Amino acid sequence: xxxxxxxAALLMAALFSSCAWSNRANRPVWDAFExxxxxxxxxxxxxxxxxxxPTGVGAILVDTFVAHPIQVADNAYDDAGDLWQxxxxxxEYYTELSALVFRIAGTPLVFLGSxxxxxxxxxxxxxxxxxxxxxxxxxALGATLEWLNQVAxxxxxxxxxxxxxxxxxxxxRTSAEGxxxxxxxxxxxxxxxxxxxxxxxxxxxxxxxAARRFEWPPLQDDPTLALRDQDPVLRWTGxxxxxxxxxxxxxxxxxxxxxxxxxxxxxxxxxQRRKPAK
Amino acid sequence: MAQQKPQKxxxxxxxxxxxxxxxxxxxALLCSLLASCAVVERENRRLLSALDEHAIPASEPARWxxxxxxLPLGLAAVTTDAVIVHPATVLDDAWGDTVEWxxxxxxxxxxxxxxxxxxxxxxxxxxxxxxWLGRAVFAFPPRREF
Numbered sequence: 001x002x003x004x005x006x007x008a009a010l011l012m013a014a015l016f017s018s019c020a021w022s023n024r025a026n027r028p029v030w031d032a033f034e035x036x037x038x039x040x041x042x043x044x045x046x047x048x049x050x051x052x053x054p055t056g057v058g059a060i061l062v063d064t065f066v067a068h069p070i071q072v073a074d075n076a077y078d079d080a081g082d083l084w085q086x087x088x089x090x091x092e093y094y095t096e097l098s099a100l101v102f103r104i105a106g107t108p109l110v111f112l113g114s115x116x117x118x119x120x121x122x123x124x125x126x127x128x129x130x131x132x133x134x135x136x137x138x139x140a141l142g143a144t145l146e147w148l149n150q151v152a153x154x155x156x157x158x159x160x161x162x163x164x165x166x167x168x169x170x171x172x173r174t175s176a177e178g179x180x181x182x183x184x185x186x187x188x189x190x191x192x193x194x195x196x197x198x199x200x201x202x203x204x205x206x207x208x209x210a211a212r213r214f215e216w217p218p219l220q221d222d223p224t225l226a227l228r229d230q231d232p233v234l235r236w237t238g239x240x241x242x243x244x245x246x247x248x249x250x251x252x253x254x255x256x257x258x259x260x261x262x263x264x265x266x267x268x269x270x271x272q273r274r275k276p277a278k
Numbered sequence: 279m280a281q282q283k284p285q286k287x288x289x290x291x292x293x294x295x296x297x298x299x300x301x302x303x304x305x306a307l308l309c310s311l312l313a314s315c316a317v318v319e320r321e322n323r324r325l326l327s328a329l330d331e332h333a334i335p336a337s338e339p340a341r342w343x344x345x346x347x348x349l350p351l352g353l354a355a356v357t358t359d360a361v362i363v364h365p366a367t368v369l370d371d372a373w374g375d376t377v378e379w380x381x382x383x384x385x386x387x388x389x390x391x392x393x394x395x396x397x398x399x400x401x402x403x404x405x406x407x408x409x410w411l412g413r414a415v416f417a418f419p420p421r422r423e424f
Contacts (some may be wrong), residue, residue, distance in 0.1 A: 092330040098352030
């Protein structure tokens with residue numbers, strides 16, 4: 001049984017190079033001690049070694065078990081808090097509710113795991129994390145641009161299926177922060193325009209759905225875009241998803257009441273009866 | 279009368295460390311499995327997505343009021359998706375994988391195919407079951423036919 005400790009010891013040795021202590025920023029007590037109390041003068045340095053060495057070891061222990069864990073407690077809290085970010089109650093009400101149980105159970109686990117992990121190992125700090133987030137945001141924007149280009153050439157697939165969770169999370173976070181307009185670059189605007197012109201009806205359906213879900217500027221600027229689509233199914237879908245609390249412009253309502261499609265006319269009449277147009 | 283082997287005493291400290299190690303490793307394994315399980319992907323949660331598509335209350339007060347009913351309903355929907363709906367939807371993909379891997383000729387001679395036939399026949403239910411279970415549990419991309 002005693003030989004079972006050998007693999008554990010080897011693992012510890014291999015991980016030592018990435019342990020928290022290897023980063024200077026993670027040993028404040030040791031740094032302060034070395035700067036203020038270890039003499040520069042050669043003679044004094046060697047004479048005080050019997051005192052500075054054990055004190056230095058004590059400084060390492062304080063850094064490892066007290067100072068650095070305190071440093072990373074807020075990062076661990078933020079990591080656990082990430083579980084509660086980007087909750088989309090408007091469009092994924094049941095999904096978010098069913099995930100609540102797992103989030104509640106997972107929050108202390110994530111905090112503890114992050115706290116222990118960050119205390120033991122050298123995880124990137126806030127600056128490095130921000131750089132990583134910026135890099136992932138750029139990838140998400142690139143994936144969105146690529147998706148718009150694909151929709152324009154007839155490869156219609158919903159944004160989530162075409163990309164991955166990262167792109168969906170990026171736009172959910174961006175719309176929650178109210179920064180969609182800021183992120184909507186001229187390249188995205190141009191790609192949107194081309195996609196809307198060239199896409200099939202199915203492709204345009206995906207465009208409207210993504211723009212509605214993530215509050216993209218084209219639909220924010222013109223909420224009736226889908227209602228004036230050439231395809232009656234898309235007009236009907238746009239009417240179906242029209243918010244109850246918003247009135248239809250009278251001219252557009254009149255146009256929809258005399259639409260060529262019976263289902264559009266019926267739905268427009270239903271909306272007119274429900275809420276009089278202002 | 280058979281003599282019982284003397285039991286080796288287990289120290290409390292050893293059992294505590296072993297227990298903590300088992301708990302930590304089980305939790306890490308469970309978390310990594312959950313992160314890649316099939317219902318993490320939206321397209322694999324058909325019932326839950328249908329509820330999100332058609333049954334969300336329009337206003338926030340209504341969403342708060344409905345929560346005591348919606349929470350168990352959502353949990354039931356995702357459980358049904360995970361245990362029944364999604365596994366049923368990947369049966370065809372699992373069969374497609376099995377046919378592609380075992381029964382699709384890649385330029386093999388007739389004689390080779392004849393010799394391999396018993397092995398391929400035996401392997402078919404094994405490969406199909408394993409592929410189906412894997413697709414049912416984890417978020418593998420579906421087979422796409424163009």
